[in-house]
Amino acid sequence: MIRFGFAFKIGNDRDTVLGYRFDDRPGHEHVESRVLLGKQQIVIEDPNALAEFMSELPGADRLYVRMRSMIGGRTAVEYPLRGSEAAVQAAFADCPMPPPPSQPRGRTS
Template sequence: MRRVAFAMITVLLCASLGVVLGACQMRDPYVAAPATATSGNWKIERQVDRVTGVPVPSATNIINNASNTFAERPSLASLQLTCFDGNPLVRFAFAFKVGTDTNSILGYRFDEKPGHDNVAARFLQEYRTVVIEDRAAIITFVNELATSNTLVVRLRSLNAGRTIADFKLEGAPAAIEAAFAGCPLTPPPQSEKKKRGAKA
């Protein structure tokens, strides 16, 4: 019995020591808690890449009212503006699955402006993140974002139900300027436009 008790105490002490030591180790700010500035409903990050030394600007708008058919209660979601590999990117992330490329549709509407349905977007592998990568689609999105107060995002999916998220957009112009400082929003080259026209 004494041996068993001693073994249990030893295990508990080792586990406690591991927790204490783990708490003392800080994650690098590049992945954990980069410095941010606030612009209305946005958090603007001006992180510097430790490999290239180049700033990696980003602006994020986080809400807690995203709803899904299969989720019992509203949850967190985020809208992120950033540059990735030299290109602009709009990213929506959710706390639940929202769909896949093969059977899901993204739509959005700013204020009372005409809505945009079946927007060119890609659903990432974990099915909780959706990105708009097409430059023309991003320019359309950002132009309306700059002059709007609210955004409603809607996703329809055959396997993940319906998702809705409402964002308040105060401070968007500063967020746009900061997020796309490294990848200006210029129209796509004429050759890309012709390719898309030919496919259509």
């Protein structure tokens, strides 16, 4: 599980939309997530969304997170990630992550 916590209400589970990107890479919008009771935390628990996030994290320098909701409006935060690769390897040394979801294949000419 990936959890982002805030000191204010960000929204509710029905109308909050989460998006993120690492560094200058393409971002992800409408990420499968849910807002926890208290409306100050949002989590990514879906195995595919979690695998995709974790596959892009190692080696990234910055994480940009965006949320939109009726209650909280727009919220954006930037997290510095220098040294994240070693931390991820240590955290998951005994708990391998599932492979990231396969990308849809485009047509070839």
